[in-house]
Amino acid sequence: MSEPITNVMDLRELAxxxxxxxxxxxxxxxAYDEITLRDNRAALEAIRLRQxxxxxxxxxxxxxxxxxxxxTLPLALAPTGLTGLQRGSGEILAARAxxxxxxxxxxxxxxxxxxxxxxxxxxxxFWFQIYVMRDRGFTRSLIQRAIDAGCSALMLTVxxxxxxxxxxxxxxxxxxxxxxxxxxFLDIASKPxxxxxxxxxPSRSFGNLAGQIKGADxxxxxxxxxxxxxxxxxxxxxxxxxxxAWPGKLIIKGVxxxxxxxxxxxxxxxxxxxxxxxxxxxxxxxxxxxxxxGVVDAVAGRSEVLFDGxxxxxxxxxxxxxxxxxxxxxxxAFLYGLGxxxxxxxxxxxxxxxKELDVSLALTGQTDVTxxxxxxxxxxxxxxxxxxx
Numbered sequence: 001m002s003e004p005i006t007n008v009m010d011l012r013e014l015a016x017x018x019x020x021x022x023x024x025x026x027x028x029x030x031a032y033d034e035i036t037l038r039d040n041r042a043a044l045e046a047i048r049l050r051q052x053x054x055x056x057x058x059x060x061x062x063x064x065x066x067x068x069x070x071x072t073l074p075l076a077l078a079p080t081g082l083t084g085l086q087r088g089s090g091e092i093l094a095a096r097a098x099x100x101x102x103x104x105x106x107x108x109x110x111x112x113x114x115x116x117x118x119x120x121x122x123x124x125x126f127w128f129q130i131y132v133m134r135d136r137g138f139t140r141s142l143i144q145r146a147i148d149a150g151c152s153a154l155m156l157t158v159x160x161x162x163x164x165x166x167x168x169x170x171x172x173x174x175x176x177x178x179x180x181x182x183x184x185f186l187d188i189a190s191k192p193x194x195x196x197x198x199x200x201x202p203s204r205s206f207g208n209l210a211g212q213i214k215g216a217d218x219x220x221x222x223x224x225x226x227x228x229x230x231x232x233x234x235x236x237x238x239x240x241x242x243x244x245a246w247p248g249k250l251i252i253k254g255v256x257x258x259x260x261x262x263x264x265x266x267x268x269x270x271x272x273x274x275x276x277x278x279x280x281x282x283x284x285x286x287x288x289x290x291x292x293x294g295v296v297d298a299v300a301g302r303s304e305v306l307f308d309g310x311x312x313x314x315x316x317x318x319x320x321x322x323x324x325x326x327x328x329x330x331x332x333a334f335l336y337g338l339g340x341x342x343x344x345x346x347x348x349x350x351x352x353x354x355k356e357l358d359v360s361l362a363l364t365g366q367t368d369v370t371x372x373x374x375x376x377x378x379x380x381x382x383x384x385x386x387x388x389x
Contacts, residue, residue, distance in 0.1 A: 008312045008333045008352055015086070015339030018194060020187045022172035023085045027335040030279035031164035036287065037279025040310030043287035047319050047385065048378040052365025060367045062358060066327045067153055067249045067270055067304065072102035073354050074327035074369050075317065077334050078308055079129030079155060084112025086339040088197030094338055095122040097346035106155055114207030115145050125152035129253070131160060132238065134231045138212060143245045154246045155273070159254030161232040164281040239267050253308070256291040258298035265302040272299060275308035278331055289320060293387055296324030314356025318364070322372045
Protein backbone atom coordinates (compact mmCIF):
# COMPACT_ATOMS: atom_id res chain seq x y z
CA MET A 1 0.00 0.00 0.00
CA SER A 2 1.31 3.45 -0.89
CA GLU A 3 1.89 6.06 1.78
CA PRO A 4 -0.93 8.54 2.43
CA ILE A 5 -0.82 11.94 0.78
CA THR A 6 -0.29 14.50 3.53
CA ASN A 7 1.07 17.56 1.72
CA VAL A 8 1.40 19.20 -1.69
CA MET A 9 4.88 17.77 -2.23
CA ASP A 10 3.44 14.27 -2.02
CA LEU A 11 1.18 15.21 -4.93
CA ARG A 12 4.19 16.60 -6.79
CA GLU A 13 6.00 13.28 -6.52
CA LEU A 14 2.96 11.38 -7.74
CA ALA A 15 2.53 13.79 -10.66
CA UNK A 16 6.20 13.41 -11.56
CA UNK A 17 5.64 9.69 -12.02
CA UNK A 18 2.37 10.01 -13.96
CA UNK A 19 2.91 12.99 -16.31
CA UNK A 20 5.34 12.86 -19.25
CA UNK A 21 8.59 14.55 -18.36
CA UNK A 22 8.28 17.43 -20.83
CA UNK A 23 4.93 18.55 -19.42
CA UNK A 24 5.75 17.92 -15.78
CA UNK A 25 8.93 19.99 -16.07
CA UNK A 26 7.08 22.70 -17.99
CA UNK A 27 4.98 23.19 -14.85
CA UNK A 28 7.72 22.47 -12.33
CA UNK A 29 10.77 24.36 -13.56
CA UNK A 30 11.81 27.95 -14.22
CA ALA A 31 13.88 30.22 -16.45
CA TYR A 32 17.64 30.28 -16.93
CA ASP A 33 19.49 29.23 -13.73
CA GLU A 34 16.23 29.13 -11.75
CA ILE A 35 17.50 31.52 -9.09
CA THR A 36 14.16 33.28 -8.77
CA LEU A 37 12.29 29.98 -8.84
CA ARG A 38 14.27 28.80 -5.80
CA ASP A 39 14.07 32.18 -4.08
CA ASN A 40 10.26 32.20 -4.24
CA ARG A 41 10.13 29.27 -1.87
CA ALA A 42 13.25 30.06 0.16
CA ALA A 43 12.11 33.61 0.95
CA LEU A 44 8.75 32.33 2.19
CA GLU A 45 10.44 29.69 4.32
CA ALA A 46 12.76 32.31 5.85
CA ILE A 47 9.78 34.13 7.38
CA ARG A 48 8.75 32.69 10.74
CA LEU A 49 5.35 32.73 12.42
CA ARG A 50 4.72 34.10 15.91
CA GLN A 51 3.24 31.35 18.06
CA UNK A 52 0.70 32.48 20.66
CA UNK A 53 -0.92 30.46 23.45
CA UNK A 54 -3.95 30.63 25.74
CA UNK A 55 -6.00 32.54 23.18
CA UNK A 56 -9.58 31.51 22.46
CA UNK A 57 -9.43 30.30 18.86
CA UNK A 58 -12.43 27.99 18.95
CA UNK A 59 -14.36 29.90 16.29
CA UNK A 60 -12.26 30.61 13.20
CA UNK A 61 -13.12 32.01 9.78
CA UNK A 62 -11.24 31.47 6.54
CA UNK A 63 -13.90 33.21 4.46
CA UNK A 64 -13.15 36.41 2.58
CA UNK A 65 -14.09 38.30 -0.55
CA UNK A 66 -11.99 38.54 -3.70
CA UNK A 67 -12.95 41.31 -6.12
CA UNK A 68 -16.15 41.72 -4.14
CA UNK A 69 -17.19 38.10 -4.51
CA UNK A 70 -17.35 35.70 -1.55
CA UNK A 71 -14.71 32.98 -1.30
CA THR A 72 -14.50 30.18 1.24
CA LEU A 73 -10.81 30.87 1.74
CA PRO A 74 -8.34 33.46 0.43
CA LEU A 75 -7.15 31.36 -2.48
CA ALA A 76 -7.59 31.19 -6.26
CA LEU A 77 -6.30 28.91 -9.00
CA ALA A 78 -3.85 30.89 -11.12
CA PRO A 79 -3.89 30.87 -14.92
CA THR A 80 -1.47 28.21 -16.15
CA GLY A 81 -0.65 27.40 -19.74
CA LEU A 82 -1.04 23.85 -21.06
CA THR A 83 -3.08 22.75 -18.05
CA GLY A 84 -4.82 20.19 -20.23
CA LEU A 85 -1.50 18.50 -20.91
CA GLN A 86 -0.95 17.77 -17.25
CA ARG A 87 -4.11 15.67 -17.59
CA GLY A 88 -6.67 15.49 -20.38
CA SER A 89 -9.42 18.13 -19.97
CA GLY A 90 -7.30 19.63 -17.19
CA GLU A 91 -8.81 23.11 -17.34
CA ILE A 92 -12.32 21.71 -16.97
CA LEU A 93 -11.30 19.47 -14.08
CA ALA A 94 -9.55 22.34 -12.27
CA ALA A 95 -12.48 24.70 -12.82
CA ARG A 96 -14.86 22.12 -11.37
CA ALA A 97 -12.68 21.62 -8.31
CA UNK A 98 -12.41 25.37 -7.72
CA UNK A 99 -16.16 25.86 -8.11
CA UNK A 100 -16.90 23.04 -5.66
CA UNK A 101 -14.43 24.55 -3.19
CA UNK A 102 -15.94 28.04 -3.49
CA UNK A 103 -12.83 29.79 -4.82
CA UNK A 104 -12.01 31.48 -8.17
CA UNK A 105 -10.47 29.72 -11.15
CA UNK A 106 -8.64 31.65 -13.88
CA UNK A 107 -8.35 30.23 -17.39
CA UNK A 108 -5.19 31.01 -19.35
CA UNK A 109 -5.12 32.30 -22.92
CA UNK A 110 -2.64 29.45 -23.52
CA UNK A 111 -5.06 26.80 -22.26
CA UNK A 112 -5.71 23.52 -24.01
CA UNK A 113 -9.48 23.58 -23.44
CA UNK A 114 -11.08 26.71 -24.90
CA UNK A 115 -13.12 29.37 -23.11
CA UNK A 116 -16.27 27.89 -24.62
CA UNK A 117 -15.42 24.32 -23.64
CA UNK A 118 -14.79 25.29 -20.03
CA UNK A 119 -17.95 27.42 -19.91
CA UNK A 120 -20.08 24.59 -21.31
CA UNK A 121 -18.72 22.15 -18.73
CA UNK A 122 -18.61 24.53 -15.74
CA UNK A 123 -21.37 27.16 -15.98
CA UNK A 124 -20.16 29.01 -12.85
CA UNK A 125 -18.36 32.28 -13.72
CA PHE A 126 -14.58 32.08 -13.95
CA TRP A 127 -11.80 34.56 -14.62
CA PHE A 128 -10.00 34.78 -17.96
CA GLN A 129 -6.34 35.68 -18.32
CA ILE A 130 -5.20 37.43 -21.48
CA TYR A 131 -2.01 38.40 -23.27
CA VAL A 132 -2.14 41.26 -25.73
CA MET A 133 -1.27 39.98 -29.21
CA ARG A 134 0.21 41.89 -32.10
CA ASP A 135 -3.14 41.33 -33.77
CA ARG A 136 -5.27 43.59 -31.62
CA GLY A 137 -8.38 42.51 -33.47
CA PHE A 138 -7.85 38.95 -32.31
CA THR A 139 -7.12 40.15 -28.78
CA ARG A 140 -10.41 42.04 -28.82
CA SER A 141 -12.19 38.90 -30.06
CA LEU A 142 -10.73 36.90 -27.14
CA ILE A 143 -12.06 39.52 -24.73
CA GLN A 144 -15.48 39.35 -26.38
CA ARG A 145 -15.47 35.56 -26.05
CA ALA A 146 -14.74 35.97 -22.33
CA ILE A 147 -17.67 38.40 -22.08
CA ASP A 148 -19.95 35.99 -23.92
CA ALA A 149 -18.91 33.18 -21.55
CA GLY A 150 -19.85 35.31 -18.55
CA CYS A 151 -16.32 35.58 -17.18
CA SER A 152 -16.35 37.65 -14.01
CA ALA A 153 -12.86 39.18 -14.28
CA LEU A 154 -10.16 39.73 -16.88
CA MET A 155 -6.55 39.20 -15.81
CA LEU A 156 -4.06 41.03 -18.02
CA THR A 157 -0.60 39.47 -17.73
CA VAL A 158 2.07 42.08 -18.37
CA UNK A 159 5.39 40.30 -17.74
CA UNK A 160 5.55 37.94 -20.73
CA UNK A 161 5.76 40.11 -23.83
CA UNK A 162 9.29 38.73 -24.24
CA UNK A 163 9.82 35.21 -22.92
CA UNK A 164 12.68 34.24 -20.65
CA UNK A 165 14.47 31.09 -21.75
CA UNK A 166 13.45 27.91 -19.96
CA UNK A 167 16.26 25.46 -20.47
CA UNK A 168 14.21 22.37 -19.69
CA UNK A 169 11.67 23.14 -22.42
CA UNK A 170 14.48 23.22 -24.99
CA UNK A 171 16.18 20.11 -23.65
CA UNK A 172 12.87 18.23 -23.58
CA UNK A 173 11.97 19.35 -27.10
CA UNK A 174 8.57 20.44 -25.86
CA UNK A 175 6.10 21.42 -28.55
CA UNK A 176 2.35 21.77 -28.77
CA UNK A 177 0.88 19.39 -29.82
CA UNK A 178 3.54 17.01 -28.41
CA UNK A 179 6.27 16.10 -30.89
CA UNK A 180 6.97 12.38 -30.79
CA UNK A 181 10.73 12.03 -30.59
CA UNK A 182 11.98 8.59 -29.60
CA UNK A 183 12.53 9.72 -26.01
CA UNK A 184 9.13 11.40 -25.77
CA PHE A 185 7.45 8.40 -27.36
CA LEU A 186 8.99 6.02 -24.85
CA ASP A 187 8.08 8.35 -21.99
CA ILE A 188 4.45 8.71 -23.13
CA ALA A 189 4.20 4.97 -23.88
CA SER A 190 5.17 4.27 -20.27
CA LYS A 191 2.19 6.38 -19.14
CA PRO A 192 -0.79 4.89 -21.00
CA UNK A 193 -3.41 6.36 -18.64
CA UNK A 194 -2.10 9.88 -19.30
CA UNK A 195 -1.99 9.23 -23.05
CA UNK A 196 -5.56 7.90 -23.18
CA UNK A 197 -6.94 10.90 -21.29
CA UNK A 198 -5.03 13.31 -23.52
CA UNK A 199 -6.20 11.60 -26.71
CA UNK A 200 -9.85 11.55 -25.65
CA UNK A 201 -9.93 15.13 -24.35
CA PRO A 202 -11.91 17.76 -26.29
CA SER A 203 -8.72 19.58 -27.27
CA ARG A 204 -5.00 18.77 -27.55
CA SER A 205 -3.67 22.09 -28.81
CA PHE A 206 -4.17 25.72 -27.82
CA GLY A 207 -7.96 25.67 -27.61
CA ASN A 208 -8.40 29.44 -27.60
CA LEU A 209 -6.08 29.95 -30.55
CA ALA A 210 -6.43 26.94 -32.85
CA GLY A 211 -8.01 27.91 -36.14
CA GLN A 212 -7.78 31.58 -35.20
CA ILE A 213 -4.10 32.48 -35.55
CA LYS A 214 -1.71 30.98 -38.08
CA GLY A 215 0.68 28.53 -36.47
CA ALA A 216 -1.27 28.06 -33.24
CA ASP A 217 -2.09 24.44 -34.03
CA UNK A 218 1.23 23.43 -35.59
CA UNK A 219 4.34 21.97 -33.98
CA UNK A 220 5.92 24.99 -32.30
CA UNK A 221 7.65 25.68 -29.06
CA UNK A 222 5.98 28.23 -26.82
CA UNK A 223 9.02 30.49 -27.12
CA UNK A 224 8.76 30.50 -30.92
CA UNK A 225 5.06 31.20 -30.87
CA UNK A 226 5.28 33.97 -28.27
CA UNK A 227 8.09 35.66 -30.18
CA UNK A 228 5.90 35.96 -33.25
CA UNK A 229 2.53 36.71 -31.64
CA UNK A 230 2.86 38.61 -28.34
CA UNK A 231 3.05 42.39 -28.60
CA UNK A 232 6.24 43.78 -27.04
CA UNK A 233 5.08 47.38 -27.60
CA UNK A 234 2.46 47.12 -24.82
CA UNK A 235 2.62 50.10 -22.42
CA UNK A 236 0.55 51.68 -19.65
CA UNK A 237 -1.30 53.73 -22.24
CA UNK A 238 -2.80 50.52 -23.63
CA UNK A 239 -4.79 50.02 -20.42
CA UNK A 240 -7.38 52.42 -21.80
CA UNK A 241 -7.74 50.20 -24.88
CA UNK A 242 -8.27 47.14 -22.67
CA UNK A 243 -10.75 49.02 -20.49
CA UNK A 244 -12.84 50.01 -23.51
CA ALA A 245 -13.01 46.38 -24.64
CA TRP A 246 -13.64 44.89 -21.19
CA PRO A 247 -16.44 46.29 -18.98
CA GLY A 248 -15.85 44.18 -15.88
CA LYS A 249 -13.27 43.74 -13.13
CA LEU A 250 -9.69 44.15 -14.37
CA ILE A 251 -6.67 42.50 -12.78
CA ILE A 252 -3.03 43.14 -13.73
CA LYS A 253 -0.65 40.24 -13.14
CA GLY A 254 3.13 40.43 -13.10
CA VAL A 255 3.87 43.47 -10.92
CA UNK A 256 6.97 43.33 -8.69
CA UNK A 257 7.93 46.99 -8.38
CA UNK A 258 6.29 49.48 -6.03
CA UNK A 259 6.48 52.24 -8.65
CA UNK A 260 4.65 50.07 -11.18
CA UNK A 261 2.09 49.16 -8.53
CA UNK A 262 1.39 52.83 -7.82
CA UNK A 263 0.86 53.49 -11.53
CA UNK A 264 -1.53 50.56 -11.78
CA UNK A 265 -3.51 51.66 -8.76
CA UNK A 266 -3.74 55.21 -10.08
CA UNK A 267 -5.03 53.77 -13.36
CA UNK A 268 -7.91 52.25 -11.41
CA UNK A 269 -7.28 48.53 -11.87
CA UNK A 270 -9.35 46.43 -9.51
CA UNK A 271 -6.54 44.12 -8.42
CA UNK A 272 -2.79 43.71 -8.80
CA UNK A 273 -1.09 40.32 -8.72
CA UNK A 274 2.40 40.46 -7.24
CA UNK A 275 4.14 37.84 -9.36
CA UNK A 276 7.42 36.97 -11.04
CA UNK A 277 5.66 34.40 -13.24
CA UNK A 278 6.70 31.57 -10.97
CA UNK A 279 10.38 32.25 -11.59
CA UNK A 280 9.82 31.59 -15.28
CA UNK A 281 10.71 35.01 -16.72
CA UNK A 282 13.39 37.39 -15.35
CA UNK A 283 15.82 35.16 -13.50
CA UNK A 284 17.34 37.22 -10.70
CA UNK A 285 14.13 39.12 -10.07
CA UNK A 286 13.20 39.26 -6.38
CA UNK A 287 11.04 36.63 -4.78
CA UNK A 288 7.38 37.59 -4.95
CA UNK A 289 7.05 37.63 -1.16
CA UNK A 290 9.97 40.06 -0.90
CA UNK A 291 8.20 42.44 -3.28
CA UNK A 292 4.78 42.11 -1.67
CA UNK A 293 5.11 44.58 1.26
CA GLY A 294 6.37 47.39 -0.96
CA VAL A 295 3.55 46.87 -3.43
CA VAL A 296 0.94 46.82 -0.65
CA ASP A 297 2.29 50.07 0.77
CA ALA A 298 2.41 51.74 -2.65
CA VAL A 299 -1.14 50.71 -3.53
CA ALA A 300 -2.45 51.96 -0.17
CA GLY A 301 -5.81 50.24 -0.49
CA ARG A 302 -6.71 51.68 -3.90
CA SER A 303 -6.66 48.21 -5.50
CA GLU A 304 -6.77 44.72 -4.04
CA VAL A 305 -3.38 43.01 -3.92
CA LEU A 306 -3.13 39.32 -4.73
CA PHE A 307 -0.02 37.22 -4.22
CA ASP A 308 1.48 34.63 -6.57
CA GLY A 309 4.79 32.87 -6.16
CA UNK A 310 5.74 29.84 -4.10
CA UNK A 311 2.56 28.99 -2.20
CA UNK A 312 2.78 25.27 -1.52
CA UNK A 313 1.25 25.25 1.95
CA UNK A 314 -1.24 26.99 4.18
CA UNK A 315 1.64 28.43 6.18
CA UNK A 316 3.05 30.22 3.14
CA UNK A 317 -0.42 31.49 2.26
CA UNK A 318 -0.82 32.85 5.80
CA UNK A 319 2.48 34.71 5.52
CA UNK A 320 1.34 36.43 2.33
CA UNK A 321 -1.93 37.46 3.99
CA UNK A 322 -0.01 38.90 6.93
CA UNK A 323 2.02 41.01 4.50
CA UNK A 324 -1.12 42.51 3.02
CA UNK A 325 -2.35 40.21 0.28
CA UNK A 326 -6.11 39.83 -0.03
CA UNK A 327 -5.61 36.28 -1.33
CA UNK A 328 -3.01 33.98 -2.82
CA UNK A 329 -2.88 32.32 -6.22
CA UNK A 330 -1.56 28.80 -6.70
CA UNK A 331 -0.23 27.46 -9.99
CA UNK A 332 2.34 24.71 -9.46
CA ALA A 333 0.50 23.41 -6.39
CA PHE A 334 -2.77 22.70 -8.17
CA LEU A 335 -0.98 21.38 -11.27
CA TYR A 336 0.75 18.80 -9.09
CA GLY A 337 -2.65 17.69 -7.81
CA LEU A 338 -4.08 17.64 -11.32
CA GLY A 339 -1.24 15.57 -12.72
CA UNK A 340 -1.38 13.19 -9.78
CA UNK A 341 -5.10 12.54 -9.39
CA UNK A 342 -7.08 14.73 -11.78
CA UNK A 343 -9.99 16.70 -10.36
CA UNK A 344 -9.71 14.84 -7.05
CA UNK A 345 -6.07 15.90 -6.86
CA UNK A 346 -6.91 19.58 -7.32
CA UNK A 347 -9.54 19.23 -4.62
CA UNK A 348 -6.95 17.55 -2.41
CA UNK A 349 -4.49 20.40 -2.98
CA UNK A 350 -7.10 22.97 -1.97
CA UNK A 351 -8.10 21.00 1.12
CA UNK A 352 -4.49 20.50 2.22
CA UNK A 353 -3.86 24.23 2.01
CA UNK A 354 -7.20 24.98 3.70
CA LYS A 355 -6.40 22.72 6.65
CA GLU A 356 -2.85 24.01 7.02
CA LEU A 357 -4.09 27.60 6.90
CA ASP A 358 -6.75 26.89 9.53
CA VAL A 359 -4.32 25.22 11.94
CA SER A 360 -1.63 27.86 11.46
CA LEU A 361 -4.16 30.65 11.96
CA ALA A 362 -5.16 29.14 15.31
CA LEU A 363 -1.59 28.54 16.47
CA THR A 364 -0.73 32.18 15.85
CA GLY A 365 -3.65 33.19 18.07
CA GLN A 366 -5.80 34.46 15.21
CA THR A 367 -9.39 33.70 14.29
CA ASP A 368 -10.06 35.58 11.03
CA VAL A 369 -7.95 35.55 7.86
CA THR A 370 -9.15 39.03 6.94
CA UNK A 371 -7.62 40.50 10.10
CA UNK A 372 -4.10 39.06 10.19
CA UNK A 373 -1.28 41.60 10.15
CA UNK A 374 2.50 41.68 10.05
CA UNK A 375 2.44 41.32 13.83
CA UNK A 376 2.17 37.52 13.44
CA UNK A 377 5.47 37.34 11.56
CA UNK A 378 8.93 36.87 13.01
CA UNK A 379 12.51 36.73 11.79
CA UNK A 380 14.50 33.54 12.23
CA UNK A 381 15.86 34.85 15.56
CA UNK A 382 12.26 35.36 16.83
CA UNK A 383 12.54 39.17 16.63
CA UNK A 384 9.66 41.12 15.06
CA UNK A 385 9.65 40.67 11.30
CA UNK A 386 11.53 43.17 9.19
CA UNK A 387 11.99 43.16 5.46
CA UNK A 388 15.45 41.95 4.38
CA UNK A 389 17.83 44.82 3.63
